[in-house]
Amino acid sequence: MGSALFYCFLCVTGLLPALSYSQDDFVCSRATYYGSPDCYGTPTGACGFGEYGRNIYDGHVSGVSKLWRDGSGCGACYQVRCTNAELCAEDGVNVVVTDHGEGDHTDFILSPRAYAWMAKSNDKAEQLFAYGVVDVEFRRIPCRYPGTKTVFKVHEHSNNPNYLAILILYQAGKNDVLNMQIWQEDCKEWRSMRRVFGTVFDAENPPRGPVSLRLQVTGSHGSYIWLEAWNVIPGDWKGGVAYQSDIELH
Known part of the structure; x- marks a missing residue:
């Protein structure tokens, strides 16, 4: 050894x-x-x-x-x-x-x-x-990933259109991701996703069409903020594919 x-x-x-x-x-x-x-x-x-x-x-x-x-x-x-x-x-x-x-x-x-x-x-x-x-x-x-913003990867176990699991990659800054939500277009509201384990969040019967996500992340002095990524994943998403967002964590 x-x-x-x-x-x-x-x-x-x-x-x-x-x-x-x-x-x-x-x-x-x-x-x-x-x-x-x-x-x-x-x-x-x-x-x-x-x-x-x-x-x-x-x-x-x-x-x-x-x-x-x-x-x-x-x-x-x-x-x-x-x-x-x-x-x-x-x-x-x-x-x-x-x-x-x-x-x-x-x-x-x-x-x-x-x-x-x-x-x-x-x-x-x-x-x-x-x-x-x-x-x-x-x-x-702080984590630093020059030239790369937050990436959402569709987990390999996902099955379009019945089940969607997402993990977060290139999480910059010093923010913990506390929760993830998915936009429910028919109800015009954010729907909470389940933290399966680690950084993997999932949703049964996800909304059809492009996927919009919202992250709750820690802020300063015990506060938290919400960051939104609209249409970050296309409606024809596939398991194992990663999609870059415009979200920047600092």
């Missing part, structure tokens, strides 16, 4: 973090890592992201425990840095939440690539992996 994890570190040392930092205070915790043959994330994560959840930010992803927040924590970004001054880099690693998991009193179960990124160097990464669980500090940071 040691040589494979060493290779993980070599693969990431030339990459730049894709997320910007906030000024929030760090919180003390612990982190570990999970097994992965290629050091990336897993396509079966509890957020429902699939292959997106394996590759996003070059596999710098994590499962979380209490930060899961019943699935609303999916897609959130954190800066995580270990606290061993001899082994750990000052900036640590920026990760995206793609899964839920419980470790040994840990908040983060990192992909091997993300875990290796916390180390100062190749040989320090080897030592870091030997610990298995390390003390860390973390803070929430």
